[in-house]
Amino acid sequence: MKLIREFREFAVKGNIVDLAVAVMIGAAFGKIITSLVDNILMPFIGIFINSKFESLAKTINGVPIKYGLFIQATVDFIIVAFILFLVVKGKNRINRKTEIVKETKPSLTESLLMEIRDELKEKGTTN
Numbered sequence: 001m002k003l004i005r006e007f008r009e010f011a012v013k014g015n016i017v018d019l020a021v022a023v024m025i026g027a028a029f030g031k032i033i034t035s036l037v038d039n040i041l042m043p044f045i046g047i048f049i050n051s052k053f054e055s056l057a058k059t060i061n062g063v064p065i066k067y068g069l070f071i072q073a074t075v076d077f078i079i080v081a082f083i084l085f086l087v088v089k090g091k092n093r094i095n096r097k098t099e100i101v102k103e104t105k106p107s108l109t110e111s112l113l114m115e116i117r118d119e120l121k122e123k124g125t126t127n
Contacts, residue, residue: 033080041079042072 010016046052053075056068106114 030080033083034076037072037076037079042075045075 042053053068053072054066056071057064057066059065
């Protein structure tokens with residue numbers, strides 16, 4: 001029973017749920033990027049090379065070497081990595097702006113403490 005209780009506590013922790021959500025969103029995001037690459041970018045690139053990457057292959061001793069599929073996967077990876085880079089860069093920019101706002105605006109407690117400090121300084125200099 002202790003093992004089941006520990007597993008339940010582990011499974012419902014926020015981090016596990018957050019990870020599950022991230023995996024699901026990542027899978028959906030991957031489908032969007034795959035569709036972008038397969039249906040929009042690669043046909044456009046195919047116009048310039050007069051071929052589709054999927055069709056690029058060489059047969060050696062009766063074994064097909066489908067290097068076009070490798071090129072396709074590499075292009076997919078580069079595009080996904082670049083888009084994720086842009087997402088993380090945007091998130092970091094937002095975080096920096098939030099930190100700057102937090103640094104420039106003191107909290108109510110800090111404001112009150114600064115007022116008390118200033119009053120104590122004034123009383124100390126007038127005596």
